[in-house]
Amino acid sequence: MYYLLFPYISLFTILVLALYRLFFHPLHNYPGPVLAALTDWYEAGGLVAEIERLHKLHGPVIRIGPNTLHFNYRQAYHDIYTYGSTLVKDQEFYSGVAAHAPQGSFGFSKGLLQPLFSRKIVMSLEYTIQQQIDKLLAVFNNNYNSSSTAVSMAVAYRALTTDIITSYCFAELSNILESPGGLSHPILQGLQKFIKKLWFQRHFPLVINFFLSIPQTLILWLLPEFEGHLKMKIGFERQVDSLIDNPATLSMAEHETVFYHLLEPKDQERPSRASLLDEAYTLISAGSDTIGNTCHVGTFYALKYPSIHQKLKEELEEVWVDEDRPMSYTTLEKLPYLTAFIKEVLRFSIGVIHPLPRMVGQSTPEIGGLKIPAGTTVKMSTMFLHMNPDVFPDPYTFNPDRWLVEDINEMMFNLAPFSKGPRMCLAWCELYLIFGNIFRRLDLKLHVTEDTIDDFAVDKCGDYFVPRWEKEYRVFARS
DSSP: OGGGGHHHHHHHHHHHHHHHHHHTSTTTTSOOOHHHHHOGGGGTTOOHHHHHHHHHHHOSEEEEETTEEEEOSHHHHIIIIISOTTOEEOHHHHHHHTTTSTTSSTTSOOTTTGGGGSHHHHHTTHHHHHHHHHHHHHHHHHHOOSGGGOEEHHHHHHHHHHHHHHHHHHSSOOOOTTOTTTTOOHHHHHHHHHHHTHHHHHHOHHHHHHHHHSOHHHHHHHOGGGHHHHHHHHHHHHHHHHHHHOTHHHHTSSSOOHHHHHHSOSSSOOOOHHHHHHHHHHHHHHHHHHHHHHHHHHHHHHHHOHHHHHHHHHHHHHHOOOTTSOOOHHHHTTOHHHHHHHHHHHHHHOSSOSOOOEEOOTTOOOBTTBOOOTTOEEEOOHHHHHTOTTTSSSTTSOOGGGGGSSOOHHHHHTOOEEEEOSTHHHHHHHHHHHHHHHHHHOOEEEEOOTTBOSOOOGGGEEEESEEEESOBOEEEEOO
16 A cells, blocks of 8 residues: 555655755755756756857856856866865766776876876887877878878877877787778777767766676677777787786887886786776777877868968978978977967867866865855866967967967966876877878878868867767878
8 A cells, every 4th residue: 555655755755856956955046957956967968068058148157967066267167177186076977987997097096197198208109109100191192192082080090099099008009000991990980989878878887887797799789889899898808918917028118108007016006907907998098089189170270271281381391301201209399380289279179078077075165266065066168268268369260379479378277178187298299290290291181072070169069078070071192
């Protein structure tokens, strides 16, 4: 008999919770959609374009979840991410996003990794990065040298950056650029399919955990589109197991690698096999996609605007007389226009577009001038920082010249393409070498079709944690 009361009790509980969240919750005075005040599911599927619309309607602080605030001014961003030592990561969010690699460094701070991205260690990678760039140039000259063979730059750059980051991790390449299948390598397919499924696993991590626990043959029968993902996972397992069994091979590599330090940590216990596998997945996914996306955006604008392309070529030709001899990173980073171009690309490509949540602590001071209740989730997308007209006038215009003024301190302080983490040294090195070689040693032509993107604006972008654009573009190398 009592079970007949269960639906009424459930309905009453839901009603009481809804009334509390709407009228009595500590955040009830902050503006935002009613649905967002009632349920965290308002965020499902990505959010940034909707957040932009809400800020236009309601102002600089909005409620986008029962216990979540989003901000749209730079002081709040820096209070959360730059100075926010009293805030902690929202573990529920990060556990969902990293459900495929729960023991990787994405969801927590791993001090062991930070020194591995120092300038000194990154400089030792220069020869390896240059080798992979040379392969990409050869691929263009041999296979994509006419309009009929134009290739997606999004795919080409992710092939390059994946080969670079696998070398950095393992001293062993994924060899996508030299694979018989060309740029349709299973690793690339696996990474892109994983990104498209990211919001599903964010909200249903238990489903991902289930699939990871069942036999691989059953996974392929249920979800055949995950074949590339599984091949990538098997490849990581093979590489990690080989390094665990023969760690001496790492000491013979031509440069220090991430896994050399992870397998021989100083004053720390060596990570488990599971942690090493998850770390491989985390580093290679992040290291290939973020830099690949940045190069993808930058090359488009250089080809779209001939004046930008010409300035880059002239500056590079002046210092790089013999294009067949490599140009060093330390020389390239001194070039003012190339540097301005890279900074503008980093601003425009955004990096991680989805706002990263932090939890307010008992000792957290004001955020953006507001005293926020402890336990509240606060966040701000980097997109709003990079598109702030008070810092970057006419922010939706791609303009490298904005970085050539005398004082750029405020703009640099508000440039955070990969949040405020320690891994920018590797990113800068890759970007200088990639763009320097591309614009000095190749003559690329934009192949315009009706499916070619005309602008990398946020309204043309999907929020898959990182940006995903509705359209892309193709290019070929003119001889």
